[in-house]
Amino acid sequence: MTFTDLGIETDLVDALASHGILEPFPIQEQTIPLALTGQDIIGQAKTGTGKTFGFGLPLIQRLGTDPEPGVKALVVVPTRELCVQVTEDLELAAKNRPTKIVSIYGGKAYEGQIEQLKAGAQIVVGTPGRLLDLASQRLLSLANVEVMVLDEADKMLDLGFLSDIERLFSQTKPTRHTMLFSATMPGPIVALARRFMTRPIHIRATDPDEGLTQANIEHIVYRAHALDKDEVIGRILQSEGRGKTVIFTRTKRAAAKIVEELTDRGFSAGAVHGDMTQEARERSMAAFKAGKKDILIATDVAARGIDVNDVTHVINHTVPDDHDAYLHRVGRTGRAGKTGIAVTFVDWADMHKWALINKALEMNIPEPVETYSSSPHLYTDLNIPAGIKGRLKSTPIPKVERDAARPPRERTRRDGAGRTGERSGERTERGGERRERGASGSTPSTGSTAAAPAGEGGTTAPRRRRRRRSGGSGGAGGGQQSAAPAAD
The missing domain is CATH 3.40.50.300 (P-loop containing nucleotide triphosphate hydrolases)
Structure with a gap:
């Protein structure tokens, strides 16, 4: 035909x-x-x-x-x-x-x-x-x-x-x-x-023998711990044959957080959710379709607009609210007759939701297998090479190494000569002035600061402060030594 x-x-x-x-x-x-x-x-x-x-x-x-x-x-x-x-x-x-x-x-x-x-x-x-x-x-x-x-x-x-x-x-x-x-x-x-x-x-237009889910999509369901999901996803994203991948979340905040986490791990990810401007959403979708970014994090509202034929994996970071939402999420892969893989994470608190979805779609997965990033079956189920961790080799340089790699002028600014250094110097000078005022109005035996009269040391009396004095020089000696640079 x-x-x-x-x-x-x-x-x-x-x-x-x-x-x-x-x-x-x-x-x-x-x-x-x-x-x-x-x-x-x-x-x-x-x-x-x-x-x-x-x-x-x-x-x-x-x-x-x-x-x-x-x-x-x-x-x-x-x-x-x-x-x-x-x-x-x-x-x-x-x-x-x-x-x-x-x-x-x-x-x-x-x-x-x-x-x-x-x-x-x-x-x-x-x-x-x-x-x-x-x-x-x-x-x-x-x-x-x-x-x-x-x-x-x-x-x-x-x-x-x-x-x-x-x-x-x-x-x-x-x-x-x-x-x-x-x-x-x-x-x-x-x-x-x-x-x-x-x-x-x-x-x-359905095959009566096919069931409610698409036959060309492999459905994998794991009971996963919330704190381990990012690591599991990082390993799945390195599975053999993975192409474009869509990750679905329940909230806009979670979508933004996952983008940040995957970017930090070295992956090229974008997002589509309600907190983004329309222009930003369109740019993100265009980059995903063009292959400039191969991972898209989305909320359910955007699910039905993601029509990309070469999506190989869909990952449900959280369980959908119902079986219809599940079908629309996983339907982003296996399009135009191609095959796809749908991975769903079920939190312990969401087992009741999964039970309803499983029953409605007749998936015969009543008890998702408990899975962690180190579970051997994770590697075999998703064709992940042995020894893979959840970060790419091209992970962004840690902060300490980034600072060391900065140009000398920029490092100097950060280490004390620029704005940061100026503020540090201002704090030192102000500290010296306070100590000087404390020395002029203190009793040597206690080292406490007397209240300055209005108009002489400011409009308010300085706070009482306890200082440890070294030796027997008393508060006056310490105040005079620190006041000398300020006078200059």
Whole structure:
């Protein structure tokens, strides 16, 4: 079966072929012929199996070879990363046509997006919040939308976008062609489909004998200690055949901490999480896709926008909240028919979460094996060379050696001649002045400092201080000796 056999026009087929995409996936085989006829579809398939082209190719083809300016198609996605990814895929397919595609999402300046809309973009890919924002300002009109797609529809429910989705639907005409796509399809999504779709066909492109998890992904689950995880990860990252790797964490703070730790260990890592600016997130994703960084640390929000075919390993630093989140995390590897490895760490306190995931996905791993960085089975399970430790040879130089390697002028500044040295000298002089004042108002037998009258030694009386005196010189002698340099 080829895309041509499915009814896709030659220029679109050629665009895909130029990127090595020659044969359709099962979800594409089942949805494309129906979508070309305008049939409403609920498409369900495992992540990484080509859902974007399943709705994208019919969408582009139905707009025609030279569509008129103005928004004719709307693709709604839950996250910024997925918005960028879907846009890139649609641009790839439509590169031989004048069709214009624009990404509309938050965290980025309005001006560029508005300019593209005014220039006549026919396909809009966007997140609900920014779409409604521009629509409320009358900068985006959905009145002429002929095709509307919800991608990763279940995630939009998780993020609380249901009311926003309903508002977007209400701004389009009832006769539109509607398609919903996702890896999982919970009840609320099906109910939404019945409200806004016309006799939709529910297509499940899965092998009934395959199970819920992808057959081309090897799942390895360890019960690990929190303080040993970084070392275990450092060793896994040196396993034979490892390519690009995605590490998932539960929190933004944990993601930032792991980036810092892996960088210190000599690895090339970047991150994508909510505390980063949109520009920084896009730079990090671009560096990962281009291979400039081969490790990406991400939170669940970014999971569905990571569409990179050569990810070989996914590591769950913490257990996902549920089985759907687990599927979307591990689905970053084993994409486009390739194989992958998914490693999950289960803390002792999270065993109940793992029990629910294991039961829901029928994984038959009720008791993860207790594993440490020195465990022999860690090396055999993940093909790690013997004797490997969790640091690369190119680990950054320790601080003491870094200081020794600095230019003499910089070392001098740090060791006492620059600002640090000046502050040190100022403290010495101030100490001498205090001792001088103490000597002039102290009783030799006790060495205590008398309170200075207001206006003579400052506005406040100096604190009482105990000093050990050497010999029998008393406080006066010591004060005079230290005062001499200050007087100079």
